[in-house]
Amino acid sequence: MNASVIIFYILSAFILGAALLAVTTRKIFRSAIFLLFTLISTAALFFWMGVEFIAAVQIIIYVGGIVVLIIFSIFLTQKSGEEMPKPLRNRSLFSVLALLFGFAFTYHLMYEYRFDQPAPHLFDVKVADIGTQMLSTTEHGFVLPFEVVSILLLASMIGCIVIAMKIKPAGENQG
Amino acid sequence: MNEISITQILFVSTALFFIGMYGLFTRRNMITMLMSIEIILNSVNINFVAFNKYLYPGKLDGVFFAIFIITIAAAEAAMAIAIIINLYRSHHSIDVEDADEMKY
Amino acid sequence: MGPYYFVLFVPLLPLLSFCILGLFGRKYIKTMSGTLGVISICISALLSLYTAYQYFFIDGKVNGIYQHIIALKHTWLQFSPGVSIDMGILLDPISVMMIVIVSFISLMVHIFSLGYMKGEERFATYYAFLSLFTFSMLGLVLSSNIFQIYIFWELVGISSFLLIGFYFDKPSAVSASNKAFIVTRFADFGFLIGILILAFYSGTLDFGTLIQRLTSAGSSPFFEIHSATFLGVSMLTWGLGLVFIGGAGKSAMFPLHIWLPDAMEGPTPVSALIHAATMVVAGVFLVARLFPLFSIDLTVLQIVTWVGAFSALFAAVVACTQTDIKRILAFSTMSQIGFMMFSLGVSKYGGESGLGYTGSMFHLFTHAFFKSLLFLGAGAIIHFAHSNDIRELGGLRKLMPVTHMSFLIACLAIAGVPPFSGFFSKEDILMAAYQSNKLIYAIAVLTSALTAFYMFRLYYSVFWKRDIHPHDKTHEEGTVSMKLPLIILATCTAFAGFVPVSSWVTSDGVPLPSHIDAGFSVFPVLMALTGIGLATYLYKTQNSRPQLIKSAFGSLYRTAYRKFYIDELYLFVTRKIIFNGIGRPAAWFDKNIIDGFMNGLATTTAKISGLIKGLQSGKVQNYALYFFGGIIGLAVLFIYLMK
Numbered sequence: 064m065n066a067s068v069i070i071f072y073i074l075s076a077f078i079l080g081a082a083l084l085a086v087t088t089r090k091i092f093r094s095a096i097f098l099l100f101t102l103i104s105t106a107a108l109f110f111w112m113g114v115e116f117i118a119a120v121q122i123i124i125y126v127g128g129i130v131v132l133i134i135f136s137i138f139l140t141q142k143s144g145e146e147m148p149k150p151l152r153n154r155s156l157f158s159v160l161a162l163l164f165g166f167a168f169t170y171h172l173m174y175e176y177r178f179d180q181p182a183p184h185l186f187d188v189k190v191a192d193i194g195t196q197m198l199s200t201t202e203h204g205f206v207l208p209f210e211v212v213s214i215l216l217l218a219s220m221i222g223c224i225v226i227a228m229k230i231k232p233a234g235e236n237q238g
Numbered sequence: 239m240n241e242i243s244i245t246q247i248l249f250v251s252t253a254l255f256f257i258g259m260y261g262l263f264t265r266r267n268m269i270t271m272l273m274s275i276e277i278i279l280n281s282v283n284i285n286f287v288a289f290n291k292y293l294y295p296g297k298l299d300g301v302f303f304a305i306f307i308i309t310i311a312a313a314e315a316a317m318a319i320a321i322i323i324n325l326y327r328s329h330h331s332i333d334v335e336d337a338d339e340m341k342y
Numbered sequence: 343m344g345p346y347y348f349v350l351f352v353p354l355l356p357l358l359s360f361c362i363l364g365l366f367g368r369k370y371i372k373t374m375s376g377t378l379g380v381i382s383i384c385i386s387a388l389l390s391l392y393t394a395y396q397y398f399f400i401d402g403k404v405n406g407i408y409q410h411i412i413a414l415k416h417t418w419l420q421f422s423p424g425v426s427i428d429m430g431i432l433l434d435p436i437s438v439m440m441i442v443i444v445s446f447i448s449l450m451v452h453i454f455s456l457g458y459m460k461g462e463e464r465f466a467t468y469y470a471f472l473s474l475f476t477f478s479m480l481g482l483v484l485s486s487n488i489f490q491i492y493i494f495w496e497l498v499g500i501s502s503f504l505l506i507g508f509y510f511d512k513p514s515a516v517s518a519s520n521k522a523f524i525v526t527r528f529a530d531f532g533f534l535i536g537i538l539i540l541a542f543y544s545g546t547l548d549f550g551t552l553i554q555r556l557t558s559a560g561s562s563p564f565f566e567i568h569s570a571t572f573l574g575v576s577m578l579t580w581g582l583g584l585v586f587i588g589g590a591g592k593s594a595m596f597p598l599h600i601w602l603p604d605a606m607e608g609p610t611p612v613s614a615l616i617h618a619a620t621m622v623v624a625g626v627f628l629v630a631r632l633f634p635l636f637s638i639d640l641t642v643l644q645i646v647t648w649v650g651a652f653s654a655l656f657a658a659v660v661a662c663t664q665t666d667i668k669r670i671l672a673f674s675t676m677s678q679i680g681f682m683m684f685s686l687g688v689s690k691y692g693g694e695s696g697l698g699y700t701g702s703m704f705h706l707f708t709h710a711f712f713k714s715l716l717f718l719g720a721g722a723i724i725h726f727a728h729s730n731d732i733r734e735l736g737g738l739r740k741l742m743p744v745t746h747m748s749f750l751i752a753c754l755a756i757a758g759v760p761p762f763s764g765f766f767s768k769e770d771i772l773m774a775a776y777q778s779n780k781l782i783y784a785i786a787v788l789t790s791a792l793t794a795f796y797m798f799r800l801y802y803s804v805f806w807k808r809d810i811h812p813h814d815k816t817h818e819e820g821t822v823s824m825k826l827p828l829i830i831l832a833t834c835t836a837f838a839g840f841v842p843v844s845s846w847v848t849s850d851g852v853p854l855p856s857h858i859d860a861g862f863s864v865f866p867v868l869m870a871l872t873g874i875g876l877a878t879y880l881y882k883t884q885n886s887r888p889q890l891i892k893s894a895f896g897s898l899y900r901t902a903y904r905k906f907y908i909d910e911l912y913l914f915v916t917r918k919i920i921f922n923g924i925g926r927p928a929a930w931f932d933k934n935i936i937d938g939f940m941n942g943l944a945t946t947t948a949k950i951s952g953l954i955k956g957l958q959s960g961k962v963q964n965y966a967l968y969f970f971g972g973i974i975g976l977a978v979l980f981i982y983l984m985k
Contacts, residue, residue, distance in 0.1 A: 079250065085261070108284060117305065124308050132319055133315070137269055139323060166256045222317060
């Protein structure tokens with residue numbers, strides 16, 4: 064029982080607890096903040112697993128971008144202090160049952176499988192390696208997905224602007 | 239670190255996944271549904287990185303997948319917000335029960 | 343195509359006239375329709391007379407026996423190699439005699455209607471229907487195939503329906519035509535089953551072949567039809583009995599006679615044609631056509647005899663009490679047809695013992711003339727005096743001389759007074775009855791006496807009874823077109839008795855010498871004269887003797903006046919028993935169980951679809967749940983159950 068194990072357990076408890084609160088709380092702003100906590104704990108888990116770069120990217124994009132975006136949209140669409148309506152009783156019951164069953168099933172599969180560990184190799188992720196492999200055109204290169212994702216980002220930017228644009232009525236231009 | 243087996247990490251990610259699904263099924267607000275989707279995506283990320291670390295330590299594929307997933311999740315969240323705002327303009331409510339026009 | 347191919351035109355000309363008048367008469371031809379109808383029937387009648395001349399005098403006889411000549415034959419529907427419905431024309435003594443009668447009487451009625459129906463709005467339609475009827479009846483008598491006769495049988499029924507209900511705005515006429523059609527249709531059901539039985543056992547529908555197969559004593563159809571029994575009675579009796587039921591319906595024999603008195607709602611010339619001379623004898627004609635078969639089955643012959651005799655007596659009794667001219671004549675028709683029927687019943691096949699057959703056919707011939715004359719005379723009386731009731735009429739002999747003389751001649755003929763035609767034909771019938779069954783003979787003589795009595799009751803009530811001065815005449819007796827047929831028919835009635843029918847029409851085709859047995863005839867003629875005398879005593883002048891007799895008979899009189907309550911019995915049986923016992927439960931079953939089942943199927947389908955419809959509620963989270971449930975299900979299925 065060394066420190067990393069204890070840290071892992073604390074981190075996982077934090078992740079799961081924050082996520083649970085995020086999906087069950089009645090006030091929307093608190094839900095957003097609990098989401099924030101979940102995401103930061105996940106970044107911490109990444110740190111613990113040794114992939115610092117992913118953790119950094121997680122914090123920058125998820126926490127700094129998406130959660131802010133969500134909070135903005137909450138402010139745009141409703142009063143954030145009010146309580147949200149309760150979910151339908153039938154639905155929550157059925158979904159809990161289904162999900163518990165699904166979780167048990169999946170975990171049982173995983174437990175039975177007994178992943179065999181290969182020869183221990185040092186897991187060292189250097190940012191320079193990530194960069195080179197991202198832009199290389201050789202067999203393990205990811206330059207094609209990189210380019211495709213950039214086009215996707217462009218398309219989604221334009222799409223968001225078009226969808227969220229307000230169409231001005233025709234007579235207002237002269238005035 | 240060797241004392242934590244992959245199964246334990248997978249336990250965490252699976253539990254997170256199903257918590258996210260619970261939120262997706264149960265929450266009436268569209269924005270909280272979006273938050274649940276982000277939780278699901280995060281669980282998948284943890285999964286990828288764990289597999290990469292424990293089963294294929296010499297390669298970096300899992301890490302790359304995690305990067306791409308984060309990127310695409312950002313784009314998708316933006317799109318979803320745009321749609322929600324558009325829907326809010328016509329329905330004046332972001333309750334998902336009110337957006338049921340596609341029925342019989 | 344033999345030498346008699348022109349016989350095809352005899353029924354075809356009236357059919358053509360029907361088509362032209364039916365399609366164009368109302369709008370384009372209008373009052374010329376009558377002339378067109380008369381011309382086509384006239385040509386048809388002349389062709390029939392020519393056929394009769396050709397057949398009886400020139401080449402009908404081969405080796406002394408009148409042949410059954412098939413003039414035309416065309417295979418219409420082939421069911422199996424042996425059984426087919428052919429359309430053909432059969433010429434034998436009775437069919438040739440019938441085409442002469444039908445076309446001639448129809449011609450008289452057409453001419454009479456020119457005057458009687460003048461001013462009628464649906465003049466062209468009337469003539470169209472008359473032509474249709476003439477075509478149907480001619481087709482019926484010329485049929486060579488038992489199914490063909492059934493087709494024309496039904497056509498005759500339709501024509502009768504159309505003509506009885508001609509004044510369709512009178513509810514009584516409509517219900518009378520319905521009644522006639524329904525009663526005869528009901529009888530035709532029996533006829534059809536009889537046809538099927540006979541066709542099944544003999545393997546053919548053609549008359550000649552059918553009769554030949556079922557009467558040749560050694561052949562297998564003969565054996566089969568006699569040995570097969572149903573409820574203890576042989577199939578031949580069943581088949582012929584059912585065919586006779588069909589004939590009895592059309593000929594208004596008891597108990598299927600109820601439609602005939604009501605059928606008098608039609609125009610009077612129609613009654614003269616259909617319900618006196620032609621359609622009602624179709625049943626007699628049918629029995630005569632199948633007579634070789636009837637003659638080998640004694641049970642059916644007994645039925646025919648007793649039904650005929652009973653109908654004759656029954657109708658005569660009822661006719662004595664009726665007060666409507668046309669109804670008296672209707673019951674008189676029923677009575678005379680009863681004569682024809684029992685005469686066939688007491689006859690045997692071949693030679694001298696076939697006298698009943700000859701007598702029946704001879705009576706059919708003479709009856710056509712005097713009965714249609716009586717009806718046309720009644721039409722003239724009704725047209726002149728605008729009343730049907732004999733209690734209101736009287737003293738018309740000075741106002742309608744032509745009608746008076748012809749009516750008197752007809753009454754003498756029907757009473758059987760020599761030398762008028764009725765005497766000769768009744769002679770033969772009574773002789774045949776005397777030779778085979780004395781009880782039938784006694785009934786026949788009694789009925790003849792009653793016939794004389796009620797006919798002269800009618801005659802005196804209309805033409806004598808009270809005095810009217812000639813200058814009381816309000817209008818003319820009738821047009822030439824109404825008087826001419828009366829004169830022609832009166833002449834025929836007077837002299838038709840001298841036509842040597844027995845040398846032409848016999849049961850087996852061999853001519854019989856006609857004989858008059860003077861000693862035998864004395865008793866019937868005496869009975870007839872007694873009847874006439876009684877009628878003279880009671881009715882010639884207005885007195886109270888009939889009233890005394892009526893009150894003396896009391897309830898018996900009343901029962902006879904109400905036609906023995908047969909109509910009420912039929913209504914009771916149909917309304918209370920059939921409608922309530924069979925009709926209502928069947929309707930309940932149909933409405934609640936069958937319809938209920940169908941509606942139940944539809945409602946259940948709608949409910950199920952409503953439930954399924956609820957799955958597409960538009961709520962995305964439900965969709966997501968179903969999706970997830972499906973994934974879990976499939977995963978469990980594939981991983982665990984399909985290892």
